Amino acid sequence: MAVNQAPEVEFGWYMPTRGDGPYIGVKSERVVDTPYMIRVAQAVENAGYTFALIPTGGTCSDAWIMGATLAAHTRVFKPLVAMRPGLIAPALAARIGATLDEVTGGRALINIVTGSSPEDMKAMGDPLAYDKEARYERTLEYIKIVRELWVRSHGAEGRQFLAGGNLAAGNPEGAASTFDFNGKHFSIEGGKSYPPPVQRPHPPFYFGGSSPAAKKTAAEIADVYLMWAEPIDWIKEQIAEVEHHREQLLEREGINRTIRYGLRAQVVIRDTEEEAWAAAKLIISKVDEATLDANEIQFGGSQSEGQQRQNQVRALAKANDYVIGPNFWAGLSAIRGGGAMAFVGTPDQVADRLLEYVQIGITSFILSGYPNLEEATISGTKLIPAFRRKFAELFQADLSETAS
Template sequence: MAIGSSDAVPEFGWYMPTRGDGPFIGVKPERVVDTPYMIKVAQAVEEAGYTFALIPTGGACTDAWIMGATLAAHTKVFKPLVAMRPGLIAPALAARMGATLDEVTGGRALINIVTGSSPDDMKAMGDSLAFDKDARYARTLEYIKIVRQLWINSHGVEGNKLLASRSREKEIEPLNFNGTYFTLEGGVSYPSLVQRPHPPFYFGGSSPAAKRTAAEIADVYLMWAEPVDWIREQIDEVEFHRKELLRTQGIDRKIRYGIRAQVVIRDTEEEAWAAAKRIVSKVDPAVLADTELRFSQAESAGQQRQNRVRRLSAKDDYVIGPNFWAGLSTIRGGGAMAFVGTPEQVADRFLEYIDIGVSSFILSGYPNLEEASLSGRTLIPAVQRKLRERARQAQEIAAQG
């Protein structure tokens, strides 16, 4: 896909609220998010037209892999985007986990590479590189190269034959790897993958080290939603490293780009803004102050960028631009920027991102169960219709010479 082209068909994903769900933020989640509730959300996501969903990791979240496999078993086309965390699981074991998930779901596995999280979470999980960001990205690069090669090496063996063989490891070209962080002797992965060459890797991170790493391993580079010009700059930075990889190593990789955002879709713009502001209507001022302090101390480059957007828009009641709002970022970290408006309005905003090369949208709302249906059934068709209209107009212009 050429940057600035809308040739790539956009994909739309949702978010699984495994740490809690409800109509408000800044207060204790009102709903019990047990497995039956998650299944209900996944089925609503699928019925609304979303093709996949991000399953979060770390903190108070349930395990993404087990939850992802469970949700896939209760849906037909829903694809779970699960977290692969270098440093917490050995790469050869992670490769088998991913291959197995791909096999049991019939080729629906998506992999989210999570290099780090908060220092407290990484310490709690036993990550020895909790305070060394550059080392974590170097480790991630080694890790994913191992996983990717193990998967590619597994292609020659049919899954059923492989599982029936007592010497299956001899039927796969073994991988030997001696790196800074990992060493393998005779590494293999099975079963063979359904998706070829492998399930796509989604990868995020706004630091220079993250963008260099993305150029080598990301199939989809994810960013928390920001103003269009800011996203264009990030895409340009990753593209620079991608082109350097081609120039210096002869490796020509194709990378898609995606954003993570909130959505509030209603029949009228007035209703949408009222619904958006209701989400933060129960926040205690003391909680706001504590959150602001915590965000100001964040080491994450992505969170620092979100902080900057929030500060710049504060004087305008956190309105960043047409149908784009930073109000949720006063209490919610990560991808907190929200698109607010009618399906037609938000579709127009999405086309602005599609025009600069974005083709993956991972969305969420409060509560996620209802908002998936409200947005998916109206917003996704609106975007698709507008893209078809553009294509038809372009063909008519071309036909006229």
Template sequence: MSASDHIQRDEVEFGWFMPTMGDGTSLGRESERKPTLDYLTKVAQTAEQSGFEFVLIPTGGACIDSWVVGSAIIGATKTLKPLVAVRPGLIAPVLTARMAAALDTLSEGRARINIVTGSSPDDLEELGDPLARAHDEKYARTREYLDIIKGVWSEASGLASTEFGSNDAASVQNNKVYFKGDYYEVNGGTSRPATVQKPGLPVYFGGSSPMAKSVGVEYADVFLMWSEPLEMIKEQIAEIQQAQQNYADQHGSVRPLRLGMRAQVLVRDTEEEAWEAARNLIKDIDPETIARAKASFGKTGATGQNRQNQIRDAAAENDFMVGPNLWAGLSNVRSGGALMFVGTPDQVSDRLMEYAEAGVTSFILSSYPHLEEAQIFGDSTLPLFKEKWAQRFASVGR
């Protein structure tokens, strides 16, 4: 069985993005809406009511801490799953495992984590990461980090494994993890409480470099990519499949893996209305702000951001159009997955179908402002996509 047979394609999930740096009706200026508990709760509840299964809670920069936000929204929602972004190296792996298990317990099995290895070297230096500018070493450390986390989750004996618990000493000892690597040493690590989800929380993982793909296929449940033109995404998928095959050649088996993509969306009743709304997001940005943003994005050591920069620059003379209903205009002032699907619900659902047919079955979407746009997409486009996707499988007899 080839690696491509282990790319999971049947079910498609949709997540929304939590604007923990603030929100507004346009980019490139101070946020009109502060990331208060009340506002973030409204975004989470609206995402849930609009049909999204989970929300990505980002980390870094000016973001409010992802763990705190994740803990806050679980009490205000019933089914929504918090996907908490985590940076390896800043919190000890056993402590990370315990924090995640606690969130999983309190949310009754809804928690997920997103491993963010790269990102801004400047930001990582501010946070005290000694490997801030050491790309390959960061991923080597992430490999150890996830090895430990998954190890203590799978061996967890739960709340009873405490000095006050009823588990016998031999049982507790057998459930401890011992690890010695280049970056971490753990002597008897345990996760208390045990996770509700077995053998542990779903792990999302992003990266574009060969090193990222190598680590991702070994540990991730969902491998995330930033939005790119379809042919570029297909190339990335082929590279991920090759990394899966390399893993299989070394270990004798291929791990099942879902592929995900982070993207912006903007849908309106007519295509003209959609494009007007999209361009309005950046119409008031002055050239100095754009120049500063581009200079900042150009200093990144992240392979994915470099790809986004190249896509933006190549499309500059074509109004930043990079494909059917796909626009790179936000990349002038927004880092990360800034490419935006723009059009009617029918057009945007068709574009997402093309990516899903290529193998992308986990979409993490956003738009500005996040509160209203979650409902617009959820009401107009999400049901339409699900209908088309169901028809697609019915037509091939599945």
């Protein structure tokens, strides 16, 4: 962590549109509908979280509509919604994203989802379901178009549409310039987007992916590069790889980008460590062996390099009751895919673990727990204050050492 300026650290939560409850690996015990999602969003906001990831694919509700709905029932809550290149035309996605930013007063965050399972991508009609390299090529073109349309759209602020929806003839001063693009996957002529986004130059792009192609793409388009929680040395290596591609971009094209780094993890926070571990074990207490066996086959066959890395962490920790290290547990990853590694302990203990990641460059945390409604409040009201206090103490200690 730099000693001359404390980094800004943000905390986000997860919206359980796939289902919620105290146990995983079994049927959801709760009715998870729009009123429930509103309750979760309001609990997230009241607990001190500033944004929330809204998942996509599978049995999830549409992230854009859900995000707009939740923003309408909150004050500062920022919805992190999924933009899926190839499923919606980029110029239309730019208009939808800018509109979300406008109607929420500048609260839109964009999660770039290049792919998911081949089954989900086929179900959505994606012709590149089995071509990962081509999907990242497509993503790069797509986000460059969206970004350029957003940047150019700021010239249209204050312009009045005439009858028929056309701007005044020509390109008067202050009007947004149009954009032409002819790439391998997309072509547009006279492209434009309206309204302009509230955020300048545009809503931030969050992006994840552990493959070499993903990291190279991240260097060009990600404002926040997201990773599923792993041991610190593993995360350091991933950051170094993205930074290498960022430096190559600077050398090759003279483009000097700033990238923040984020971590997606589960948390189980209790007043004592014993209570926390008991609560963590309870989450998986109802799963049966058949489900565990089926999940092991499914996760083992995943094409996602991020999922394969999660599998490796779980395998290394299995003999130690899935304990990866102090307050760090892989037990949930045997049942749920994706970001399943959990920080388990007291508020101070988990705050210490998160600070270890801040010291290697992590400034964005997306957390979740079971059930999400209650755990958002528990973690937000106990973990975040403990983290802020320890963060301030650590930063002041760094300043003192530098001054001496």
